[in-house]
Amino acid sequence: MKKKPLILVTNDDGINAPGLRILIKLMHKIGDVFVVAPNKPRSGCSQSITINSIINCRQIKSKILNIKEYECSGTPADCVKIAVNELMTRKPDLCVSGINHGSNSSINVLYSGTMSAAIESGVQGIPSIGFSLLNHSWSADFNPIIPFVEKIVKKSILNKISPQTILNVNFPSSEKINGIKICKQAKTHWNEKFIKRKSPMGERYYWLSGDFIIEDNSEDSDEWALANGYVSIVPTHFDYTNYALINELKRWDL
Amino acid sequence: MKKKPLILVTNDDGINAPGLRILIKLMHKIGDVFVVAPNKPRSGCSQSITINSIINCRQIKSKILNIKEYECSGTPADCVKIAVNELMTRKPDLCVSGINHGSNSSINVLYSGTMSAAIESGVQGIPSIGFSLLNHSWSADFNPIIPFVEKIVKKSILNKISPQTILNVNFPSSEKINGIKICKQAKTHWNEKFIKRKSPMGERYYWLSGDFIIEDNSEDSDEWALANGYVSIVPTHFDYTNYALINELKRWDL
Numbered sequence: 267m268k269k270k271p272l273i274l275v276t277n278d279d280g281i282n283a284p285g286l287r288i289l290i291k292l293m294h295k296i297g298d299v300f301v302v303a304p305n306k307p308r309s310g311c312s313q314s315i316t317i318n319s320i321i322n323c324r325q326i327k328s329k330i331l332n333i334k335e336y337e338c339s340g341t342p343a344d345c346v347k348i349a350v351n352e353l354m355t356r357k358p359d360l361c362v363s364g365i366n367h368g369s370n371s372s373i374n375v376l377y378s379g380t381m382s383a384a385i386e387s388g389v390q391g392i393p394s395i396g397f398s399l400l401n402h403s404w405s406a407d408f409n410p411i412i413p414f415v416e417k418i419v420k421k422s423i424l425n426k427i428s429p430q431t432i433l434n435v436n437f438p439s440s441e442k443i444n445g446i447k448i449c450k451q452a453k454t455h456w457n458e459k460f461i462k463r464k465s466p467m468g469e470r471y472y473w474l475s476g477d478f479i480i481e482d483n484s485e486d487s488d489e490w491a492l493a494n495g496y497v498s499i500v501p502t503h504f505d506y507t508n509y510a511l512i513n514e515l516k517r518w519d520l
Numbered sequence: 521m522k523k524k525p526l527i528l529v530t531n532d533d534g535i536n537a538p539g540l541r542i543l544i545k546l547m548h549k550i551g552d553v554f555v556v557a558p559n560k561p562r563s564g565c566s567q568s569i570t571i572n573s574i575i576n577c578r579q580i581k582s583k584i585l586n587i588k589e590y591e592c593s594g595t596p597a598d599c600v601k602i603a604v605n606e607l608m609t610r611k612p613d614l615c616v617s618g619i620n621h622g623s624n625s626s627i628n629v630l631y632s633g634t635m636s637a638a639i640e641s642g643v644q645g646i647p648s649i650g651f652s653l654l655n656h657s658w659s660a661d662f663n664p665i666i667p668f669v670e671k672i673v674k675k676s677i678l679n680k681i682s683p684q685t686i687l688n689v690n691f692p693s694s695e696k697i698n699g700i701k702i703c704k705q706a707k708t709h710w711n712e713k714f715i716k717r718k719s720p721m722g723e724r725y726y727w728l729s730g731d732f733i734i735e736d737n738s739e740d741s742d743e744w745a746l747a748n749g750y751v752s753i754v755p756t757h758f759d760y761t762n763y764a765l766i767n768e769l770k771r772w773d774l
Binding site for chain 1: 561563564565566567568569570571572574575576577594597598601602604605606627629630631636639643644671672675676679684685686687688700702704705709712713714717723724725726727728753754755756757758759760761762763765766769770771772773774
């Protein structure tokens with residue numbers, strides 16, 4: 267790419283999230299930036315799309331010259347769809363999503379709005395990278411990871427990242443980072459616990475809570491990398507076919 | 521299984537959807553049935569979970585003796601989580617989701633609430649089957665597919681369906697069905713078109729719309745099966761790792 271790449275920036279924590287603001291600044295150093303992000307936090311919304319309701323989309327003033335920013339009432343997947351098919355005048359060269367406040371490693375990718383935006387970009391034929399920091403705090407320190415975000419985006423462009431490439435990048439929440447590992451999604455699950463409470467009207471309600479269980483400590487997994495101070499990168503796809511089961515099912519004589 | 525299997529039934533069209541009602545009746549002939557379904561339609565909600573809000577769950581009277589039914593304010597994934605970890609006294613032997621009013625074949629699986637419930641069951645270690653009919657109408661005729669739903673569930677139990685098995689079953693909307701095909705997820709996409717309108721207050725809003733494009737007509741794909749009058753079954757998994765890209769990324773020297 268001789269001219270500056272056009273980079274679509276989005277997230278799931280919403281247009282005002284500090285992680286998004288940092289990502290916009292970093293991408294501004296690398297390419298032309300176009301922002302479409304949810305107008306409110308959308309954590310845990312997965313690949314939701316808005317089909318039974320309307321979508322609002324409003325341009326807001328960017329603090330950085332020459333950046334177009336839109337806040338959207340839809341989900342992260344909606345943001346990508348409307349950016350690419352309605353708001354942008356040409357297809358972006360890359361989409362980056364995040365930097366998420368909280369982990370999207372291993373099983374968390376299933377529920378992640380951040381990664382759903384990256385996956386939706388892949389569906390639209392646009393290479394994409396989702397970035398997440400293992401720290402939920404709104405005041406998390408993003409400084410230690412900034413050089414890594416820049417490096418990953420620059421190397422992606424240098425290596426002519428293909429439209430089939432969707433990267434799930436997670437950063438450990440530590441001052442010292444040992445490097446970058448290319449990983450597979452670790453086998454993990456949540457031991458769910460529903461916290462029961464009663465409303466002032468006496469009606470029972472629940473909060474979803476739980477403990478995160480790592481079943482797989484193999485050194486090529488994202489959880490191993492993160493636990494050992496490395497940035498994890500999992501190449502991600504959206505063919506959900508479990509090919510290994512096809513022959514078994516054929517033997518069921520259906 | 522000598523004793524009757526315990527079957528969790530859920531969906532994304534909501535507790536009153538005709539497709540759910542039919543599935544409950546059919547499962548009642550095969551096993552002990554426990555129902556937890558959303559209290560409103562949740563189409564397109566993907567694997568969303570409710571983490572920033574409370575979840576309500578209320579037992580309702582079932583029209584069938586010995587069936588426990590709950591309506592839940594959460595998403596299909598929430599319904600499975602709360603059913604398995606809070607409401608049910610033992611782990612179900614099988615989860616069935618649907619019968620969805622509308623397709624969840626090929627790329628639609630990414631956005632599907634019906635399939636997210638099936639996938640969530642897989643995450644919880646419970647084999648599962650998502651059923652969808654290629655007809656959005658609330659008054660769709662489910663009669664032609666009833667023998668197939670029964671056959672697929674019975675054969676799944678007979679063949680000792682494993683906790684790793686998640687089936688995405690789609691039915692053509694035709695009176696005559698030619699049989700069942702085990703398939704892969706076809707390569708397809710939506711050509712999105714955003715319909716622009718103005719509110720009475722003069723504010724622009726959008727409806728997500730589009731045309732469905734099949735890129736892949738291979739005879740082992742679900743879209744081929746459906747277009748040719750067959751039931752499609754795609755075994756589905758939740759390891760999103762794109763293993764084919766790992767070695768390429770390692771060469772990027774990150």
